[in-house]
Amino acid sequence: MTTEQPAVSGDQEIARRTDKTLAVPSAPSTFADDLSHFMLVYKFGLAEIGTKISILAEELAHRGRGNPIEHVLPRLKTTQSLTAKAHRISCPLNLDDLRARIRDIAGIRIVCSFVSDVYTVADMLTRQPDVTLIETKDYIARPKTNGYRSLHLIVEIPVFLSDRVVSVPVEVQLRTVAMDFWASLEHKIHYKYDPDVPAALRQELAAAAEDAARLDVRMERLHREIHGPRR
Helix, strand or coil, X not given: CCCCCCCCCHHHHHHXXXXXXXXXXXXXXXXXXXXXXXXXXXXXXXXXXXXHHHHHHHHHHHCCCXXXXXXXXXXXXXXXXXXXXXXXXXXXXXXXXXXXXXXXXXXXXXXECCHHHHHHHHHHHHCCXXXXXXXXXXXXXXXXXXCCXXXXXXXXXXXXXXXXXXXXXXXXXXXXXXXHHHHHHHHHHHHHHCCCCCHHHHHHHHHHHHHHHXXXXXXXXXXXXXXXXXX
């Protein structure tokens, strides 16, 4: 803010400086340089979300009701995997298209103890005033045809750079331990057999997904009988 400008509130200043396009500096540079800076901003966004989740986990544990978050796994695409996905979905290799069409450049997986914890943690995260919920895909309420269950959120979070504030999209996946175990096995099977997973294995995976869902229901019921609902 210069001395000639009228005073503005903190929120107004953030809004004035926020760059929704993830633009890179205007100085001449190669696409590789631009892409490197582009990915760095996503790394910062992932760090911001990670800090928020760590604070939530510690604060919830401090309440004495137990920490609902079992573990957290952040993931940032490499430039190689990003460009490979862009080619796979016929996305032009420019920053605007990459940002608009590939929403999982930065991602974080939150594994919770129980299904109710998944929704509790998701609600706590998205109610924070600087976290904007862009999209929700609830594969717990509506599992994929192969049995996959998880709650997927696309959120945007501000990253404060030296000269501006950038709004960064991050994919947040929330699931239970049972869902995570199933997804890990499913990934390994598809990695080995892709694209031709034997029909018998697909059937077994679908049955295992149902078993995992029933286990989640049973464990939640046991938890409530012993401790009551989380507060």
